[in-house]
Amino acid sequence: xxxxxxxxxxxxxxxxTAPGIDDIEALARDAFAQIPPELARHVExxxxxxxxxxxxxxxxxxxxxxPFDLLGLYHGISLDNKSVGHTPSDVxxxxxxxxxxxxxxxxxxxxxxxxxxxxxxxxxxxxxxxxDDDMDAIDAGTD
Numbered sequence: 630x631x632x633x634x635x636x637x638x639x640x641x642x643x644x645x646t647a648p649g650i651d652d653i654e655a656l657a658r659d660a661f662a663q664i665p666p667e668l669a670r671h672v673e674x675x676x677x678x679x680x681x682x683x684x685x686x687x688x689x690x691x692x693x694x695x696p697f698d699l700l701g702l703y704h705g706i707s708l709d710n711k712s713v714g715h716t717p718s719d720v721x722x723x724x725x726x727x728x729x730x731x732x733x734x735x736x737x738x739x740x741x742x743x744x745x746x747x748x749x750x751x752x753x754x755x756x757x758x759x760x761d762d763d764m765d766a767i768d769a770g771t772d
Contacts, residue, residue, distance in 0.1 A: 653679045653727050653745065660746035664753070672753055675705070675721045681728045697729045701748040703755035723752040 648656075657677050664672070682696040693699055705721030725748060734741050754764045 647731055648727075648741065650679045650681070650727055653725060653730065656742055656745045657725055657749055660742070660749050663746070664750070668753075672756060675723060675753075675756060677723045677725065677749070679725045679727055682726055683724070696726075697732050699726055700729050700733060700744075701725045701752045703752040705756065721756060723749065723756070725749065725752075 654677070657679065661669070661672075661677065683691070683693070683699050683702065687693075687699070687702065688696055691699060691702075702724045703721075704724065705719070725745065730741075730744060730748065733739070734744055737744075751764055
């Protein structure tokens with residue numbers, strides 16, 4: 630056992646009102662800061678944006694029954710589809726949808742920090758070219 634002291638765990642934020650966009654962005658920044666550097670360097674330049682809901686175009690494209698059906702979305706060209714000479718025509722973005730996240734949080738009583746981290750990592754997985762099935766298999770292997 631090491632003599633290095635274990636740093637105190639930061640208590641999770643307690644909200645008396647629904648966290649705003651700035652609060653969700655701060656939680657997402659904290660979650661992103663915990664990504665191992667060898668992975669984070671491949672996500673450099675990806676913009677993380679928090680908005681209340683997906684836009685109408687996304688709702689139609691994803692064939693959502695409700696705007697609450699989507700917690701996050703990667704928008705861009707995944708690394709496995711980029712060539713060495715790829716010239717980006719648009720910025721890769723990860724959207725986190727505040728209202729659906731808060732709705733899910735209230736329904737499940739899951740820790741909000743954990744939920745945002747999970748959704749962010751899931752969307753980063755899409756940046757790496759992983760499918761939902763790939764990520765489900767990875768999640769199943771870590772349980």
